[in-house]
Amino acid sequence: MFIDTHIATLWAMREQERTFTSRSEKGHVDLPRAQEADLLCGFFTGFPTESHFITEKMLAEWLRWTRDPENKLVRIRNFKDLERLEERRKSQRQSEKEIGAVLCLEGAAGIDSELNLLEIYYEIGLRSMGLTWNEENQFATGQAQGNGRGLTAEGRNLVARMEELGIIVDVSHLNDTSFWNLMDIVTKPVIASHSNVRELANHPRNLTKEMVEAIHSTGGTIGINFYKGFLETDPEKADINSIIRMFEAVINIADTKTAHIGADLDGCTLPPDLKDITDVPKVLDKVKEELSLTNQDMERIRTGNVKRVMRQVWE
Ligand SMILES: [Zn+2]
Numbered sequence: 001m002f003i004d005t006h007i008a009t010l011w012a013m014r015e016q017e018r019t020f021t022s023r024s025e026k027g028h029v030d031l032p033r034a035q036e037a038d039l040l041c042g043f044f045t046g047f048p049t050e051s052h053f054i055t056e057k058m059l060a061e062w063l064r065w066t067r068d069p070e071n072k073l074v075r076i077r078n079f080k081d082l083e084r085l086e087e088r089r090k091s092q093r094q095s096e097k098e099i100g101a102v103l104c105l106e107g108a109a110g111i112d113s114e115l116n117l118l119e120i121y122y123e124i125g126l127r128s129m130g131l132t133w134n135e136e137n138q139f140a141t142g143q144a145q146g147n148g149r150g151l152t153a154e155g156r157n158l159v160a161r162m163e164e165l166g167i168i169v170d171v172s173h174l175n176d177t178s179f180w181n182l183m184d185i186v187t188k189p190v191i192a193s194h195s196n197v198r199e200l201a202n203h204p205r206n207l208t209k210e211m212v213e214a215i216h217s218t219g220g221t222i223g224i225n226f227y228k229g230f231l232e233t234d235p236e237k238a239d240i241n242s243i244i245r246m247f248e249a250v251i252n253i254a255d256t257k258t259a260h261i262g263a264d265l266d267g268c269t270l271p272p273d274l275k276d277i278t279d280v281p282k283v284l285d286k287v288k289e290e291l292s293l294t295n296q297d298m299e300r301i302r303t304g305n306v307k308r309v310m311r312q313v314w315e
Helices: 009-016 031-037 052-067 079-089 116-125 153-165 176-185 209-218 239-252 277-290 295-314
Strands: 002-007 038-044 073-075 099-106 126-130 168-170 219-224 259-261
Touching: 002 219, 002 259, 002 277, 002 295, 009 038, 009 052, 031 038, 031 099, 031 277, 038 079, 038 116, 038 295, 052 073, 052 099, 052 116, 079 099, 079 295, 099 153, 099 168, 116 126, 116 153, 153 168, 153 176, 153 277, 168 295, 176 209, 209 219, 209 239, 219 239, 219 295, 239 259, 239 277, 259 295, 277 295
Parallel strands: 002 038, 038 099, 073 099, 099 126, 126 168, 219 259
Antiparallel strands: none
């Protein structure tokens, strides 16, 4: 069982003209494959939210998708929801398994500076959000814009209100200046929902050693991204071993309380030796074996680290 903090299936299903309920050869995640992989809960994002029109469209799609009982998705809005799901899962056979779904946004550009929409989206169930995708917006600056500008005054207000309400702050996609501005003001654990380590794969979407340490110091955790372009500086060299090395790097810089799965399934190109979500158990087994981790370490990486952040931020 595991939690993944960044899955882009909603977007991929539309692009690839497939449904969630039937097993497809396309993309990385559908219900049968999530059940086979034993996914407990996903942070299911729609698509980058560069305007409020896109945000509203995505939220409506997400609500329709998670309301349809055939999809066997369970909205996770508080820690109790997850505990109840985990309890039910113990007696569910593979084809009966329900999958937890956390509503998250990849970027806050669709939210007004007065934060009126934030209040509404929280009520709908928003529980995790990045401040930007790759763009610059009213709150912060994404990694594709260089490091000139960081967090704005509106961005500081947004972060404070997210922490008050209980919405996890996601640092993936921020530029370096925004990241460090954010670190100066956060009082709760943050996550990098889908980011790797820059020393191993030199890309501005990845985190420096100092950033990994800073996330660790908040009590947060880093979702290791399976996108081949963030696994190796030369993406053609990426394979399952690159993923193991990313886990190793985070564990060496911080500890086993600071890493989990944030594979960017249905939003990325996987290394050629991985097919889809059904390969995640194989990755986790290899992490345990090659890094000589204990069952307790693995319990943290599979679910425990994200659960800790959920509990501390949501409650
Ligand atoms: Zn992303």
